Amino acid sequence: MAETSACDVAIIGGGPSGLAAAMALREAGVAQVVVLEREKQAGGIPRHCGHPPFGLREFGRILSGPRYAARLVETAERAGIDIRRQHTVVALHPGGSLDLATPDGTATLQARRVILATGVRETPRSARFIGGDRPQGVINTGALQAFTYLEKQRPFARPVIIGSELVAFSALLTCRKAGMQPVAMVEANDRVTAWSPYALAPRLFGVPLLLETELIEICGSGQVGRVRLRRDNTEVLLDCDGVILTGRFVPAAELVRSSHLALDVGSGGPVVDQHGRCSDAAYFATGNLLRPVETAGWSWREGRRVGAVVAQDLAGDLPAPDRVLSIERGAHVKLTVPQRLALPRLGTGLGDFIQLRASDKAGGMISISCGDRVIWRGWRNTLPERRILIPLADLALPEGADSIRVSIED
Amino acid sequence: MAQPEAGMTAQAALGRNWDVAVIGGGVVGCAVARRFALEGAAVILLERAPDILAGASKGNSAILHTGFDAPPGSLELRCMQTGYREYLEIRERLNLPLLETGAAVVAWSDEDEAKLDGILAQAHENDVSDARRIGRDELLAREPNLAPQARAAVLVPGEHLIDPWSAPLAYISQALAEGAACLRNAPVTAGSFDGASWRLETPRGRITAGHVVNCAGLHGDELERSLLGECDFEIRPRKGQFVVFDKAAAALLRTIILPVPTERSKGVVICRTIFGNVLVGPTAEEQPERDRANLDRRMLEELHASALRMIPGLAPIPVTATYAGLRPATERKEYRIGVKERNWISVGGIRSTGLTAALGIAQHVVALYDGAKTATRAEPQWPRMPNLADHLPRDWQQPGHGEIVCHCELVTRREIEQALTGPLPAGDPGGLKRRTRAGMGRCQGFYCSAHVAAISAGRLHG
Numbered sequence: 063m064a065e066t067s068a069c070d071v072a073i074i075g076g077g078p079s080g081l082a083a084a085m086a087l088r089e090a091g092v093a094q095v096v097v098l099e100r101e102k103q104a105g106g107i108p109r110h111c112g113h114p115p116f117g118l119r120e121f122g123r124i125l126s127g128p129r130y131a132a133r134l135v136e137t138a139e140r141a142g143i144d145i146r147r148q149h150t151v152v153a154l155h156p157g158g159s160l161d162l163a164t165p166d167g168t169a170t171l172q173a174r175r176v177i178l179a180t181g182v183r184e185t186p187r188s189a190r191f192i193g194g195d196r197p198q199g200v201i202n203t204g205a206l207q208a209f210t211y212l213e214k215q216r217p218f219a220r221p222v223i224i225g226s227e228l229v230a231f232s233a234l235l236t237c238r239k240a241g242m243q244p245v246a247m248v249e250a251n252d253r254v255t256a257w258s259p260y261a262l263a264p265r266l267f268g269v270p271l272l273l274e275t276e277l278i279e280i281c282g283s284g285q286v287g288r289v290r291l292r293r294d295n296t297e298v299l300l301d302c303d304g305v306i307l308t309g310r311f312v313p314a315a316e317l318v319r320s321s322h323l324a325l326d327v328g329s330g331g332p333v334v335d336q337h338g339r340c341s342d343a344a345y346f347a348t349g350n351l352l353r354p355v356e357t358a359g360w361s362w363r364e365g366r367r368v369g370a371v372v373a374q375d376l377a378g379d380l381p382a383p384d385r386v387l388s389i390e391r392g393a394h395v396k397l398t399v400p401q402r403l404a405l406p407r408l409g410t411g412l413g414d415f416i417q418l419r420a421s422d423k424a425g426g427m428i429s430i431s432c433g434d435r436v437i438w439r440g441w442r443n444t445l446p447e448r449r450i451l452i453p454l455a456d457l458a459l460p461e462g463a464d465s466i467r468v469s470i471e472d
Numbered sequence: 473m474a475q476p477e478a479g480m481t482a483q484a485a486l487g488r489n490w491d492v493a494v495i496g497g498g499v500v501g502c503a504v505a506r507r508f509a510l511e512g513a514a515v516i517l518l519e520r521a522p523d524i525l526a527g528a529s530k531g532n533s534a535i536l537h538t539g540f541d542a543p544p545g546s547l548e549l550r551c552m553q554t555g556y557r558e559y560l561e562i563r564e565r566l567n568l569p570l571l572e573t574g575a576a577v578v579a580w581s582d583e584d585e586a587k588l589d590g591i592l593a594q595a596h597e598n599d600v601s602d603a604r605r606i607g608r609d610e611l612l613a614r615e616p617n618l619a620p621q622a623r624a625a626v627l628v629p630g631e632h633l634i635d636p637w638s639a640p641l642a643y644i645s646q647a648l649a650e651g652a653a654c655l656r657n658a659p660v661t662a663g664s665f666d667g668a669s670w671r672l673e674t675p676r677g678r679i680t681a682g683h684v685v686n687c688a689g690l691h692g693d694e695l696e697r698s699l700l701g702e703c704d705f706e707i708r709p710r711k712g713q714f715v716v717f718d719k720a721a722a723a724l725l726r727t728i729i730l731p732v733p734t735e736r737s738k739g740v741v742i743c744r745t746i747f748g749n750v751l752v753g754p755t756a757e758e759q760p761e762r763d764r765a766n767l768d769r770r771m772l773e774e775l776h777a778s779a780l781r782m783i784p785g786l787a788p789i790p791v792t793a794t795y796a797g798l799r800p801a802t803e804r805k806e807y808r809i810g811v812k813e814r815n816w817i818s819v820g821g822i823r824s825t826g827l828t829a830a831l832g833i834a835q836h837v838v839a840l841y842d843g844a845k846t847a848t849r850a851e852p853q854w855p856r857m858p859n860l861a862d863h864l865p866r867d868w869q870q871p872g873h874g875e876i877v878c879h880c881e882l883v884t885r886r887e888i889e890q891a892l893t894g895p896l897p898a899g900d901p902g903g904l905k906r907r908t909r910a911g912m913g914r915c916q917g918f919y920c921s922a923h924v925a926a927i928s929a930g931r932l933h934g
């Protein structure tokens with residue numbers, strides 16, 4: 063027989079965001095806060111980011127990922143938070159009822175509120191439609207870090223790094239630290255995706271940076287032997303024994319996708335209002351599940367805010383909205399978080415702003431309109447993968463409107 | 473170093489006089505070895521790769537076909553239908569899954585629609601008597617997510633989905649339980665016949681056997697030319713690429729959706745998998761290479777687009793996997809099964825229906841065999857396969873599984889340990905995946921590959 067239990071708040075995912083939410087709930091006096099974590103260890107992705115800087119915002123000092131994760135877990139457990147490790151949530155049901163897989167078999171848990179905090183991962187080879195053979199040694203940064211920091215193994219010696227988001231530089235550092243020498247960093251665009259200072263890093267480590275270069279094919283039987291690249295219409299073969307596919311983050315939203323909750327096409331995460339509340343009011347979401355991708359510090363702060371709002375909700379201080387206004391994506395907008403605003407109350411769980419990402423290189427002028435009326439305009443750095451924030455307080459939301467549209471002008 | 477070998481030690485396998493050596497551990501070789509073992513022949517399976525299922529049997533659509541569209545009166549049809557029946561008869565004892573879906577050959581144009589009657593007539597001629605024509609309304613009532621351009625279909629209720637890897641593993645496991653042996657990393661490179669038995673050379677030593685059955689799939693003609701000096705068929709590999717959608721897609725589809733076939737191929741199928749995903753494929757691309765089934769971005773994008781044309785609701789669902797398989801096609805359409813001189817039976821050209829037909833082919837081959845049988849068997853043993861099918865109870869639901877190692881596919885430590893031990897442990901990382909599905913889910917090893925590698929380090933050897 064499956065065991066059933068109950069709690070006030072169940073948090074799915076024991077990463078920075080989930081643990082921060084748990085702390086905020088405890089501090090607000092919520093009694094039974096349970097964190098469900100499927101791994102043997104809580105702490106989330108930072109557990110295997112063996113490099114600084116983590117923890118500045120949370121602990122006022124610079125820590126490595128694993129030390130930071132350990133600190134988060136210790137702090138939570140000292141505060142009496144019940145972290146249930148090796149507890150995998152396998153299904154979400156209306157009203158906060160969860161199906162679990164545990165080492166003792168299946169179980170169910172009924173929570174008054176659930177906070178989803180399952181994080182992000184990188185896009186694997188398959189979903190990128192990369193051609194060629196399917197040898198061993200084609201992995202994401204996350205797996206690379208798990209190999210080197212958790213299992214102390216080296217999956218290869220001379221990999222090529224694909225992509226130049228921030229995480230590609232983590233891959234570079236990870237390789238260097240574990241004695242692997244990347245043969246190149248390859249980026250399809252004409253500039254490095256991460257902030258420009260990072261463009262110097264490969265050169266610092268003697269790794270060629272190949273811009274405007276596309277990965278065509280992976281070759282090798284057994285282990286990777288080389289990759290075929292295309293640059294300026296010419297193809298080159300590059301010998302290597304591994305391929306690290308970095309970035310192109312996607313929210314780990316499988317539970318949402320297979321549940322009754324609404325999923326947002328733009329962000330890839332659940333549809334939420336400014337409190338982090340999902341389409342079923344028993345569910346909230348926080349952290350990188352909401353959008354690809356933010357830092358640990360950001361996710362932690364988001365977790366604290368959403369935790370605080372859920373505590374208010376349990377205390378009856380977050381009434382159902384009078385009306386809901388949807389935020390639509392216009393030109394060049396890849397995603398917005400939230401996707402709806404619960405009115406009239408604007409106080410928020412996610413922060414006092416709309417988060418935005420650009421879908422492609424466009425001008426920097428952002429406009430928000432309601433029907434034909436522009437209600438806000440402003441300049442921002444709109445390079446892809448950059449955080450763009452628009453203060454909610456600046457928006458003069460017209461009476462009776464049921465949607466607004468955010469666009470980036472050409 | 474003498475490694476523990478499937479069934480017996482390699483030393484014992486080399487020292488013995490076998491009745492039959494089956495060359496090639498694809499689904500056909502596994503089924504043939506099983507049938508010989510059940511009939512009381514002393515049989516050894518020789519596989520060149522570190523694990524079984526390294527060739528054509530590694531990547532297929534996993535449909536258990538009724539034979540409704542096979543050439544009437546052909547050996548292929550006969551083997552498919554006996555194979556189909558035997559699978560249903562034995563599957564419960566071996567704990568092999570079946571997902572009863574039925575198939576619909578869907579017409580998308582006038583031209584397609586005009587062909588449906590012919591398809592139906594052929595199905596009836598092939599004794600698939602429950603096949604029937606359905607109109608657009610019935611089709612869309614059955615499959616509401618199908619694009620509205622669908623016109624009509626021939627419904628074939630008996631087409632089902634199976635586990636393409638557990639089935640052959642079960643066949644060879646039963647053979648092993650009945651005294652057979654399986655030697656991996658053992659490519660047959662040469663051989664000689666002395667009038668009574670064959671001496672087959674492999675890097676692991678010489679194997680002596682009265683009869684040889686060539687089940688070498690994509691290398692069948694090469695093998696035969698090098699050992700017999702000639703071969704009456706020529707392998708012309710035909711690649712099939714696939715795109716697999718994440719499990720959320722399975723809710724959009726029940727029936728296997730087949731296109732109206734063209735001259736060259738059965739065309740692109742869209743169906744669920746027994747593991748709870750949806751796949752679209754295969755392409756049909758001729759190529760000279762026998763061992764390289766490489767992926768091609770443009771083809772994958774085309775497949776993806778064609779899936780979305782048939783089922784628009786797939787658009788937001790992420791892609792989980794891409795893969796390709798090679799069909800051991802020949803210059804002709806039909807199976808190339810026959811007795812050759814020098815105690816040699818060749819089983820060639822088992823092109824695109826071998827998963828279904830394997831058990832039937834095995835019956836046919838044993839009937840062609842006129843050699844010795846060492847022992848007669850009492851009631852055989854029925855080794856039970858671990859279940860990986862999504863619609864049936866899985867190990868993670870049972871207490872004591874240790875831990876969940878692969879989160880996407882919910883693969884447990886106990887399942888991985890089991891695959892690394894037992895009579896035929898996984899021989900390489902691919903073999904471990906096929907036995908457990910670890911790393912085959914949506915994250916493709918983002919979370920678990922390092923952990924799986926650590927668990928299996930030093931423990932994978934065929």
Ligand SMILES: Cc1cc2nc3c(=O)[nH]c(=O)nc-3n(C[C@H](O)[C@H](O)[C@H](O)COP(=O)(O)OP(=O)(O)OC[C@H]3O[C@@H](n4cnc5c(N)ncnc54)[C@H](O)[C@@H]3O)c2cc1C
Pocket residue numbers: 074075076077078079080098099100101104105106107108111149150151152179180181182183184203204205207229232314317348349350351355356357358359361
């Ligand atoms: C490869 C990689 C490298 C990164 N490097 C950095 C970096 O250097 N610096 C930085 O600031 N940020 C980095 N990030 C961003 C990272 O996402 C954030 O730092 C932070 O971890 C986000 O916190 P989170 O709590 O939202 O999610 P996560 O840290 O991902 O935590 C999610 C947790 O949920 C658990 N979980 C998931 N599904 C279930 C389920 N069904 N049941 C139970 N538990 C579940 C997971 O096991 C995990 O512990 C990186 C991300 C990746 C993927």
Ligand SMILES: Cc1cc2nc3c(=O)[nH]c(=O)nc-3n(C[C@H](O)[C@H](O)[C@H](O)COP(=O)(O)OP(=O)(O)OC[C@H]3O[C@@H](n4cnc5c(N)ncnc54)[C@H](O)[C@@H]3O)c2cc1C
Pocket residue numbers: 495496497498499500501518519520521524525526527528529530531532533534535536537658659660661687688689690691692695711712713754797798799800822823824825826827828829
């Ligand atoms: C894209 C695609 C889709 C398909 N879909 C279906 C389907 O839905 N339903 C269905 O019923 N069938 C399907 N099939 C067909 C089925 O997969 C094949 O018919 C079947 O796998 C052929 O098996 P085999 O044992 O003859 O060959 P293989 O699987 O190739 O086995 C031959 C084995 O011999 C070994 N070998 C080769 N040379 C030597 C040597 N010298 N010494 C020792 N060992 C050697 C190889 O390593 C290999 O393991 C499909 C096939 C493809 C490619």
